[in-house]
Amino acid sequence: MSENKPIIAFMYDFDKTLCTKDMQEYTFIPNLGTTSEEFWKESGELAKENKMDGILAYMYIMREKARSSHIPVRRDDFVKLGKDLEFFPGVPSWFDRINRIGEEQEVIIEHYIISSGLREIIEGSSIYDKFHAVFACEFFYDENNVACWPKNVVNYTTKTQFLYRVNKGVLDLSKDEELNQYTPEDDRRIPFRNMVYIGDGITDVPCMKLVKVNGGYSIAVYREEKKSEVTGFLRDNRVNYIEPADYSEGSPLEKIASDIIRQMAIKDSLVRQTKAQLKEIGRG
8 A cells, every 4th residue: 555645534423324223222222121212312311401411421321221220331242232233225345345446546545433322332343344443432441341431422513523633643532732733734644625524414514514614525314214304404505415325336325425536536636746846846
């Protein structure tokens, strides 16, 4: 892999973007003997009553309800839940197909997750190894490997910090000073113009808008019955495209992704040529 090749980052939300519903709803919530509606209602009420971050609230409810139901909350137990996730059509083969399109255009494709879901569950999924990095909520585990505290929390607005981490190549969450150091956009590992963000709903809007206004592309995916929820994103200039959540070969989503990769490859080549000419003038 040549370091001189441009890198294009495809970044994804996870729940209802790649998998068909919130990841807790496949196995974890049914194991509690409750319904998804009841679980999220309780989580929402806890957040509202205590003026609490909604993501911290769901993590607290996960841990407390599991303990009261005598369901193990070790790290390995959460990871095992990932095998039960169900994905939208074409998702399992999507990443390799997109990578091949990148190879044809002589660019490197990297895939990232930026999710308010649980990293441990994503880690147990069949597609985990397709990602360059996964940014999601995590628990801290005690000496018995039991969840005891939130380690990382990714809520709807803090999601945007991970765009800058990808942008600058600062993927270690402990390196805040390095993240905040000034670096000219064209000298960053992956300029925003080489970013694609794919999400499904209002919680993705800050990331979608940030990528779009900085020269990248944002795509909102949807189930047919939920199309009305994303049409406003396009009308309000928050995304570039809206497409059904169908990642199959030859789908409209794949065609748009292919066109975006080609366009980014051409633009990156032109930018590099301009920089080379300016450098030559400077030497002269």
